[in-house]
Amino acid sequence: MEQQYIDLYKSNDESIKKHSAPLMNNLRDDAFALFEELGFPTKALEDYKYSDLKEALSIDYGLNINRIPIPVNPYDVFKCDVPGIHSYLYFVVNDGFYPVNDPRNSELPEGVIIGSVKQVAETNPELFKDYFGKLSSAKKDGLLAFNGAFAQDGFFMYVPENVVLDKPVQLVNIMRSDVDFMAVSHNLIILEKGSKAQLLVCDHTVDDVRFLSNRVTEVFVGENATYEHYKLENTHVKTANLSTLLINQSNSSTVLGNVITLHNGITRNTIEIDVDGEHCETKLCGMVIGDKNQQVDNFTSIIHNKPNCNSQELFKYVLDGEAKGGFTGKLYVAKDAQKTAAFQTNRNILLNKTAKMRTKPQLEIYADDVKCSHGATIGQLDETAKFYMQSRGISEAEARLLLMFAFTNDVIENIRIPALQDRIRLLVEKRLRGELSKCEGCIICQ
Amino acid sequence: MLQIKNLHASINGKEILKGLDLTVRPGEIHAIMGPNGAGKSTLASVLSGNQAFEVTKGDVSFYGKNLLELSPEDRSREGIFLSFQYPVEIPGVSMVNFMRTAVNEHRKYKNLEPISATDFLRMMREKKELVEMDNKLANRSVNEGFSGGEKKRNEIFQMAMLDPRLSILDETDSGLDIDALRIVANGVNKLKRTDNASIVITHYQRLLDYIIPDFVHVLYDGRIVKSGGKELALELEERGYDWIKQEVDAK
Numbered sequence: 001m002e003q004q005y006i007d008l009y010k011s012n013d014e015s016i017k018k019h020s021a022p023l024m025n026n027l028r029d030d031a032f033a034l035f036e037e038l039g040f041p042t043k044a045l046e047d048y049k050y051s052d053l054k055e056a057l058s059i060d061y062g063l064n065i066n067r068i069p070i071p072v073n074p075y076d077v078f079k080c081d082v083p084g085i086h087s088y089l090y091f092v093v094n095d096g097f098y099p100v101n102d103p104r105n106s107e108l109p110e111g112v113i114i115g116s117v118k119q120v121a122e123t124n125p126e127l128f129k130d131y132f133g134k135l136s137s138a139k140k141d142g143l144l145a146f147n148g149a150f151a152q153d154g155f156f157m158y159v160p161e162n163v164v165l166d167k168p169v170q171l172v173n174i175m176r177s178d179v180d181f182m183a184v185s186h187n188l189i190i191l192e193k194g195s196k197a198q199l200l201v202c203d204h205t206v207d208d209v210r211f212l213s214n215r216v217t218e219v220f221v222g223e224n225a226t227y228e229h230y231k232l233e234n235t236h237v238k239t240a241n242l243s244t245l246l247i248n249q250s251n252s253s254t255v256l257g258n259v260i261t262l263h264n265g266i267t268r269n270t271i272e273i274d275v276d277g278e279h280c281e282t283k284l285c286g287m288v289i290g291d292k293n294q295q296v297d298n299f300t301s302i303i304h305n306k307p308n309c310n311s312q313e314l315f316k317y318v319l320d321g322e323a324k325g326g327f328t329g330k331l332y333v334a335k336d337a338q339k340t341a342a343f344q345t346n347r348n349i350l351l352n353k354t355a356k357m358r359t360k361p362q363l364e365i366y367a368d369d370v371k372c373s374h375g376a377t378i379g380q381l382d383e384t385a386k387f388y389m390q391s392r393g394i395s396e397a398e399a400r401l402l403l404m405f406a407f408t409n410d411v412i413e414n415i416r417i418p419a420l421q422d423r424i425r426l427l428v429e430k431r432l433r434g435e436l437s438k439c440e441g442c443i444i445c446q
Numbered sequence: 447m448l449q450i451k452n453l454h455a456s457i458n459g460k461e462i463l464k465g466l467d468l469t470v471r472p473g474e475i476h477a478i479m480g481p482n483g484a485g486k487s488t489l490a491s492v493l494s495g496n497q498a499f500e501v502t503k504g505d506v507s508f509y510g511k512n513l514l515e516l517s518p519e520d521r522s523r524e525g526i527f528l529s530f531q532y533p534v535e536i537p538g539v540s541m542v543n544f545m546r547t548a549v550n551e552h553r554k555y556k557n558l559e560p561i562s563a564t565d566f567l568r569m570m571r572e573k574k575e576l577v578e579m580d581n582k583l584a585n586r587s588v589n590e591g592f593s594g595g596e597k598k599r600n601e602i603f604q605m606a607m608l609d610p611r612l613s614i615l616d617e618t619d620s621g622l623d624i625d626a627l628r629i630v631a632n633g634v635n636k637l638k639r640t641d642n643a644s645i646v647i648t649h650y651q652r653l654l655d656y657i658i659p660d661f662v663h664v665l666y667d668g669r670i671v672k673s674g675g676k677e678l679a680l681e682l683e684e685r686g687y688d689w690i691k692q693e694v695d696a697k
Binding site for chain 1: 494497517519522523530536538539543551604
């Protein structure tokens with residue numbers, strides 16, 4: 001499986017580098033060497049035991065190494081999943097930043113830079129070089145190494161000191177191809193001291209071919225800064241979405257992450273939050289609604305390196321059909337990270353006997369003055385609650401729906417963009433009713 | 447309206463009801479009393495369609511329909527309401543959403559359009575006053591974090607919203623202080639009409655000071671062994687259940 005990519009790199013590394021930026025290329029050969037050593041992760045690895053990527057990785061995908069422009073009008077294919085949301089709107093088509101002159105984006109506060117990673121590496125090397133690859137290149141992971149070798153572009157956002165973005169930034173990943181396609185991109189987000197930003201990432205597929213995406217996002221949240229990261233995955237069963245989100249927090253910063261998978265094929269979200277400052281607040285939430293043969297693995301780690309920080313994790317899954325869910329909640333509290341308060345919850349509902357859920361809290365605590373807890377449950381819908389509703393005239397189907405909806409409610413409440421919260425409520429309800437909840441613009445859904 | 451004939455029911459293979467007969471007509475209030483374990487709550491569960499209980503013998507007809515063939519939701523839509531002894535907490539489902547869904551399902555059954563938002567809110571407001579229910583409770587999740595008394599009030603509130611033809615109050619007085627009891631009983635009395643009926647299941651006579659029954663039945667060992675007027679309740683209060691047990695066992 002790996003060999004074709006190894007050969008591809010060896011025979012095309014010049015083209016890969018030519019169509020990327022020198023500062024990105026600096027790390028490329030090392031990443032490739034690491035990929036040669038590690039290969040793609042398999043279920044034999046402890047950190048990947050709930051992710052079966054073999055089939056998805058065995059497809060013969062095309063890569064767009066020579067950056068041939070993709071004929072697409074993103075506005076045509078993307079009718080927003082979240083109408084009513086006032087946002088700054090940006091597109092990544094497959095794995096390239098897709099420049100559009102959206103009039104809404106002209107209102108960006110002064111000093112904020114949003115654009116292509118490749119371009120910023122060239123125009124603003126001083127911003128770029130201290131951050132790019134700093135988190136990702138330190139890790140020994142096959143998917144990250146692959147990304148380091150093949151990613152040529154991605155999304156970039158810089159928010160200067162004390163600048164507060166008044167509206168969320170919306171990043172739409174559009175997958176568009178006539179043949180089976182692999183997208184590899186690397187995003188970089190920098191929030192300076194005292195700044196605030198919300199990012200909403202939506203994944204969309206346009207064509208009915210096999211897609212695989214390998215996306216890495218590095219986020220640096222400066223002192224006193226607040227960052228919210230929302231990810232809404234609403235793709236199709238032929239999509240494999242392998243994403244890595246690496247967040248670094250400085251003193252007194254606040255981070256909220258909320259990853260929601262409503263429709264997909266295979267999803268692997270690796271999320272690592274490095275709490276590298278004191279008095280930080282960290283909240284990581286997620287929700288999965290899966291049926292058919294969908295597979296979703298959220299592998300999360302929160303690393304407390306410094307004292308006096310709070311973190312909370314809340315993940316909920318509703319699985320039906322033959323769906324497979326996986327959750328890992330790693331929590332590391334370093335020896336010096338005293339007064340850490342860290343709470344983790346993962347609750348899951350299996351609607352039948354064929355859906356599967358595997359969950360693993362993994363706590364490593366080396367400090368002695370901490371408050372930490374974790375809880376994981378796998379169960380069915382509450383029969384007594386269902387009967388109670390039926391006894392009030394509510395049909396069994398509707399009662400089940402209300403209960404499932406209620407189950408996901410606390411994750412939805414952790415969406416601090418009102419229009420997005422309303423929309424996700426609606427999409428979740430539609431999804432639970434078995435209706436298509438996908439974007440009206442997707443060809444597949446029409 | 448309700449005719450129960452020779453009803454036998456069991457749970458996990460253990461027979462609890464052993465040939466129960468009862469007839470209820472519109473406008474009547476029946477009290478069912480009896481010692482612990484007599485089958486009082488089982489009767490309530492069976493009438494409301496709780497699947498945990500198996501009916502092994504007998505008939506129950508409600509306005510001529512075979513009640514036992516109806517799903518729990520259809521029983522409710524036909525006009526049977528059970529006030530639970532232990533109301534269930536449903537975190538995440540708001541009272542408003544819960545009640546609107548229930549009311550609309552009842553309306554759909556009667557081929558009526560869903561209720562308008564204004565009408566629904568007005569209805570909520572009126573019925574809340576009936577049981578002196580706090581506005582805050584209506585905005586919370588169903589029964590979540592409610593006190594015992596609030597839960598019971600909430601049951602009567604739901605009863606008012608759904609306007610049943612037959613309400614079954616299962617130990618509605620348990621866990622209530624005297625003020626809550628008065629409020630709950632007042633609610634029930636205000637809802638009483640000549641075209642509806644209630645079965646009040648209770649262990650103690652206390653509730654019957656407030657809700658005056660037309661008939662009092664004593665349930666013992668799965669059967670109704672004695673029936674009388676409201677004075678029977680007073681006699682039970684005074685003498686306990688032992689004399690009835692002895693009477694039955696002597697036969």
